[in-house]
Amino acid sequence: MRIGVLGGCGAMGSRTVEVLAARDEVDEVVVLDQDSAGGQRLRAATGATFRQVDATQRSGLVAALRGLDAVASALGPFYRFERPLAEAALEAGVAYASICDDHDATAAVLELDDAARERGVPLLTGCGWTPGLTNLAARRIHDELGGLDAVRVFWAGAASDASGHAVVLHTLHVFSGHVPAVRDGLTEQVLAGSAREPVVFPEPIGTVQTCAVGHPEPVTLPRFLPGLRRVELKGGLVEAHLNVLARAVVRARLTRTEVRRERLTRVLEPLLPTLERLGQPTPAVSAWRVDGAHAGTPRSYWGLGRMRDLTGVPLAVAALLLARGELDQPGVHAPEADTVPHARIWELLGEHAITAERPGAR
Numbered sequence: 001m002r003i004g005v006l007g008g009c010g011a012m013g014s015r016t017v018e019v020l021a022a023r024d025e026v027d028e029v030v031v032l033d034q035d036s037a038g039g040q041r042l043r044a045a046t047g048a049t050f051r052q053v054d055a056t057q058r059s060g061l062v063a064a065l066r067g068l069d070a071v072a073s074a075l076g077p078f079y080r081f082e083r084p085l086a087e088a089a090l091e092a093g094v095a096y097a098s099i100c101d102d103h104d105a106t107a108a109v110l111e112l113d114d115a116a117r118e119r120g121v122p123l124l125t126g127c128g129w130t131p132g133l134t135n136l137a138a139r140r141i142h143d144e145l146g147g148l149d150a151v152r153v154f155w156a157g158a159a160s161d162a163s164g165h166a167v168v169l170h171t172l173h174v175f176s177g178h179v180p181a182v183r184d185g186l187t188e189q190v191l192a193g194s195a196r197e198p199v200v201f202p203e204p205i206g207t208v209q210t211c212a213v214g215h216p217e218p219v220t221l222p223r224f225l226p227g228l229r230r231v232e233l234k235g236g237l238v239e240a241h242l243n244v245l246a247r248a249v250v251r252a253r254l255t256r257t258e259v260r261r262e263r264l265t266r267v268l269e270p271l272l273p274t275l276e277r278l279g280q281p282t283p284a285v286s287a288w289r290v291d292g293a294h295a296g297t298p299r300s301y302w303g304l305g306r307m308r309d310l311t312g313v314p315l316a317v318a319a320l321l322l323a324r325g326e327l328d329q330p331g332v333h334a335p336e337a338d339t340v341p342h343a344r345i346w347e348l349l350g351e352h353a354i355t356a357e358r359p360g361a362r
Contacts, residue, residue, distance in 0.1 A: 068094050078099075173214065
């Protein structure tokens with residue numbers, strides 16, 4: 001089988017390439033990226049094929065996708081790329097998976113459901129850390145409790161655990177404007193950065209100050225898990241002083257438009273290594289937590305790891321299942337959907353030591 005990886009030279013995408021290239025059943029991994037130097041390094045390290053592709057040029061992109069058994073996208077920021085890339089995959093007739101982590105991009109790609117069904121193409125959005133592992137954990141709680149009335153999703157990301165232009169753009173985006181939450185079965189828009197709450201994560205992270213941020217879980221969970229009346233998503237940076245900085249630049253209206261975010265990112269990106277060192281030393285790991293309840297019974301799961309693994313490995317697993325035909329239902333899906341083989345995904349993730357644990361379990 002032949003699997004393509006869009007943005008395969010980046011921190012997350014290169015992990016996806018590594019995982020796929022190590023599997024005997026994958027005949028060829030095609031790295032689709034603009035970074036020719038990075039592509040050559042990946043080719044030397046993994047044996048992958050490199051093809052230089054400009055994802056903003058639709059005709060060339062579609063031509064590059066044709067003939068693949070599946071394509072995995074780690075190309076962000078997703079508020080810019082998710083829907084155009086999914087549309088290109090539909091035009092090429094190729095199954096598509098992504099790590100899309102922007103709520104507005106997820107809402108936009110869900111609008112392609114009818115087109116994907118008509119073309120007979122499965123599209124799987126949000127197959128990374130959060131969304132991705134968090135959605136799978138919510139689904140596990142749903143199945144174990146026989147339903148799900150409320151779910152609260154939390155993440156803690158260390159700036160020292162990720163880098164890159166798209167990462168900074170995404171961080172500024174999720175802290176900006178109003179973001180979705182579900183209360184009493186209805187979607188509401190809440191102010192990003194509001195509702196601050198300290199949340200306990202696995203050690204060595206411990207307690208992190210979180211707040212309402214924009215992520216896809218409140219968009220997809222009520223759609224694929226009917227009966228949910230409450231969905232909250234809160235996240236925070238492990239480096240507390242960077243949380244303060246993020247909220248400050250938002251209050252100063254420096255992130256209100258994509259152009260402003262792009263300009264600010266170009267200023268902040270070279271400063272981040274210095275900014276990270278200003279506070280207390282923090283571990284270069286990230287974490288997630290999902291608290292759910294049904295009929296008064298609570299249940300929680302959480303996990304910890306390097307962001308590169310937590311994000312890149314689930315994307316590789318999703319692409320592999322698509323290429324195998326184990327996930328062949330046409331339409332747009334999220335990881336918690338009935339059409340997704342959840343147990344099989346956890347099995348494959350476990351081969352890379354990515355698991356969901358109960359807090360306090362030994």
